[in-house]
Amino acid sequence: MTVRRTLPQRARTLIGAWCFADHYGPDNIAETGGMEVAPHPHTGLQTVSWLFSGEIEHRDSLGSHAYVRPGELNLMTGGHGISHSEVSTPRTTVLHGVQLWVALPEEHRHAERDFQHYVPEPLRIDGAEIRVFLGSLAGRESPVRTFTPLLGAEIVLEPRATVTFAVDPGFEHGLLVDHGDVRLADTLLRPAELGYAPAGTAALTLVNESDDPARTVLLGGTPFEEEIVMWWNFIGRSHEDIVRAREDWANASDRFGAVEGYPGDRLPAPVLPHATIAPRGNPPRRRLTPERHLMTESPAAPTVERNDARHRYEILVDGKRAGLTAYRDRGEQRVFFHTEVDDAFAGQGLAARLVEHALSDVRDLGMRIVPVCPYVAKFLKKHDEFADITDPVTPEVLAWLDTELG
Template sequence: MSNTETRPAEMRCGSPAGEMPQDPAARVEVLTPRDVPLGGPRAMTVRRTLPQRNRSLIGAWCFADHYGPDDVARSGGMDVAPHPHTGLQTVSWLFSGEIEHRDSLGSHALVRPGELNLMTGGHGISHSEVSTPGTTVLHGVQLWVALPGEHRDAARDFQHHAPEPVRLDGAVLRVFLGSLAGVVSPVRTFTPLLGAEIVLEPRAALTLTVDPRFEHGVLVDRGEVRAAGTPLRPAELGYVPDGRDTLTLVNGPDGTARLVLLGGPPFGEEIVMWWNFVCGSHAEVVQARADWTTGNRFGEVQGYDGAPLPAPALPPVPLKPRGRTR
């Protein structure tokens, strides 16, 4: 998915050198979303929890949009024209509906509920995303993973994976990245990551063994979820600092809960995010925008009926560096 804001802020993000891990007993930090329309008079609205002013990454996860359930008859659905990406991987995960993906690598795939599509931008890729005609309700998450400096210019790639559901007491897990509850995803990433959908039955209490090197994010789709004792409402993202070896998730009494669990070790590098680019410097952002404008580097998306998205204007000066709150 593209960041279609017409005035996207440039953000320099990363971990200040010499930070110490937080106390594992520290409370979960609750990140509230902001609404972002995805263009057009009947714009589909997404709820964005990453990046934020006080927290720009969770592990290598640098962007989190949650959308729906969206009545396509009213909103018009998703129609994101070809747009570029650099320095990142995009993670598409649906709860309902169907999206057609096309990219300049030549990939033509459908995004379906419970199936992962992961695209590597690296040095440069372009793609389009359109909800299919049979879609009535569109509902899911779109996530970005920042690539570390040594892999920021990686080759274009596209991977698809349909994880088998794993049933635990009062819960069903689908592990699409990394490992959890004895399940290991085969999908390749450039840093250690965790990504999983978890559905909790009413009154379920699930304690998971997690990697203490990882910080985690609990993105709630529905339900009355408590993460490590902290209540989270739908569309909120709970940040859990590294240092824990277990994470307990509890659902309330009314209906099932669904969440996406993200994780990874603190990223440890500064990055500059602007529009659809993750770069190492302001100069790299300027070059990426120029390459998209001139038609170089990103390739062409075949089969989309329409013009590519134009790049927005760059800010007059770069913003000051930002470090993450730990």
């Protein structure tokens, strides 16, 4: 699948308690094979599944068997431990949506397993259609239970519409654009970009600069002041928390239960890095002047997508592919063998940005790096923060890669 990791980023780990946002598709599953994620564990979080098109079958160790469909929320709580599987159904032709995680606060991070399904009624207002799946907005309130104050809503703006929403000034907000060009305050956001507005804002104005409808997802919450340790599918507060969770999963502990009805083996845990996993937190909050109340990348900022079907990461500038770094997976190793940037985009630092994003994604996936590609190897020599997840290039790896590439 085509997957864009919009949160966490280098400059920001959380927006409220939202700590993870994958924006994927639209993918024709006849070409990509769709989604099939075997039973895997979670701790210390809630998963939030929201689709724009397609259908995903969900099974978990609580005994829940449900479907994720467009406009319907599935929220699963995996505090002390839960496991689940996700598989796109035969009825799906195009898969497109967002997968979100919410970090649980310390006092609730060992909460019991839970599963909630909710179908928000669409709300029509002048210039937009809204579905509030968490929290409240525009007079609509979701009944779904969370452990910190949150907001989650899909907002579809009519062509050239301008809409202002009253929001809780105690919340910080993030706006993810799915399609269309949308202006948030004075910043234009293009598809797959995430804009950020810190707490202290009582109203957000969204302007659709497109001649077609624009779809966005608005996320918000009170600033999450705790640091978290996030690795693979686990969230804890220390490296030791992660080690213990991994051991429990590897040993088939009752902590995560069993997923009934999935016709296959569960997902094995990757090998831990050979270093202590450091806590993540947001940078210190600063007093902001009015003209700096929105923080995002420049309108022409490149975006990086992971294209699983083609085994590569692509960097896009104004929606056009400017470069790629290609890989093949050898067990827990992601073997990078080629990186290129189009001559028209040379000299802009795109290769470094692309590779840094790709290597960070490898870390988030709990995998390891093998730098066959000369550019990736050169990059790693200057960035020792990836040394703990980097494996050497061996004759065995090169022979395997030759066979893999034919």
